[in-house]
Amino acid sequence: MPTVLAEKKKDQLRHDWTKEEITAIYHQPLLELVFDAATIHKKYHKTGEVQVSSLVSVKTGGCPEDCAYCPQAARYHTDIKVHKLMEVEEVVKKAINAQAKGVSRMCLGAAWREVRDNKDFDKVCQMVEAVNDMGMEVCCTLGMLTESQAKKLADAGLYAYNHNIDTSEEHYGDIITTRTYDDRLNTIQNVRKAKLTVCSGGIIGMGETHEDRIGMLFTLSNMEKHPESVPVNALVAVKGTPMGDQKKVPFYDLVRMIATARIIMPKSVVRLSAGRLDMAMSEQAMCFMAGANSIFAGDKLLTTPNPGFNDDQSMFDILGLTPRAAFQNEQER
């Protein structure tokens, strides 16, 4: 068998989902959808394991972009504590604390439009190296990235790069005007070229239609390689941003998103991301049933609150979940 065909066969994943197929899955009777997702989840994953990531905002606020959801955009007046790039030691301290709580991946976020080849970037590479040396997966989310910058991060020991597509191609222009959907896809390609793993998903609750959510899943699931991690964020409506008055997204819409992502990207890790603070444990349990197998832990996301380690520990105890060890990517099994 030619190598390409053999590779495809081994992969077993589909990259040719149609919007009609995704729509049919997404709109199934809710419990049918959850049962299907749970069945696929059990086939491809250790269902008792949840990958636990922790965020550090290494550079907060003052961002020139206009992402309508984001408290870190300089043009909106929000209550965040702006700070310049942190010191490497401070990041390592946070990583040591997180590792002791079962966190296997540190995600370093910077409020940058794009990475620039300067001293700050060198410092981020030092952070990556130091945290990777501790035996943790390191993920960065630093905005747009060239191929050579992605390679530099890979050489420093980066494991994953987060760059969300955020919403559908059609809805994108209502949310962000300072860079295009294609810019995002291009960065994701540069990340792939450097052989890093990709973390890409989006946000629901920004006034999008069901079709937009399906459109976002369509883009993700038709990528040549599915993102290894797919974060599904429920909008955290922050006062001062254009999205400050958005109503909370209906919980069962979040379940539909997670379950559909699980079914069409069966090997990816689906992360129940921003928005957990507003959710009961039983609701989070339903998300895990529907195929979510990752969370952000620690009492802060980038700038907004999140459940603390102790609350998550009691949830894991009650639900019988354990944090997954580092470097156990499903796609590489």
Ligand code: SAM
């Ligand atoms: N500046 C970089 C970028 O935009 O790629 C990295 C940081 S940015 C804050 C990372 C992601 O966080 C965004 O793409 C978005 O999906 C998510 N995010 C930001 N603000 C959010 C909010 N208020 N609610 C939910 N998700 C949010």
Ligand code: DTB
């Ligand atoms: C992702 O999808 N969600 C995270 C992470 N990737 C970078 C960020 C959520 C941010 C929520 C708003 C805040 O705390 O500023």
Ligand code: SF4
């Ligand atoms: Fe800047 Fe990223 Fe926030 Fe957009 S999401 S305003 S690029 S920090």
